[in-house]
Amino acid sequence: MHVNIEKTKEYYHAITDSLLCDCGYCRSYRLQVKSAFSEVAEYLESLGIDIEKPLETSPLEPDEAGMLEYCCCQYIVFGKCEAGYHHTIDNVKFRIATSYPGTGIEQEHFVLEFFPIQLKYIG
Numbered sequence: 153m154h155v156n157i158e159k160t161k162e163y164y165h166a167i168t169d170s171l172l173c174d175c176g177y178c179r180s181y182r183l184q185v186k187s188a189f190s191e192v193a194e195y196l197e198s199l200g201i202d203i204e205k206p207l208e209t210s211p212l213e214p215d216e217a218g219m220l221e222y223c224c225c226q227y228i229v230f231g232k233c234e235a236g237y238h239h240t241i242d243n244v245k246f247r248i249a250t251s252y253p254g255t256g257i258e259q260e261h262f263v264l265e266f267f268p269i270q271l272k273y274i275g
């Protein structure tokens with residue numbers, strides 16, 4: 153994996169709150185993920201990624217206890233990465249995404265995804 157960390161950092165710095173989705177699933181994620189998955193957050197930070205600014209998350213419905221599982225969390229990264237990349241932190245698995253929303257970015261980049269992430273739904 154050859155990440156342009158400076159460029160990735162700049163990209164995340166430029167994303168302001170007003171550009172982020174304000175639905176309950178996304179708010180629950182942003183408010184909790186960094187503290188609940190601090191090792192994942194640190195790994196992303198080492199690549200220049202801000203865990204609170206995902207490209208896309210795919211939440212399932214909250215269960216009876218109000219726990220919500222995100223089966224996929226995707227992030228833009230500048231640079232390139234071999235298709236066979238994988239990484240694991242505890243039970244969270246990382247890989248290169250092959251299906252994701254259009255990024256509108258022309259410079260060399262890829263989309264990193266990891267799963268599963270479980271958090272309390274706080275609306």
Ligand SMILES: [Zn+2]
Nearest residue numbers: 173174175178
């Ligand atoms: Zn949302």
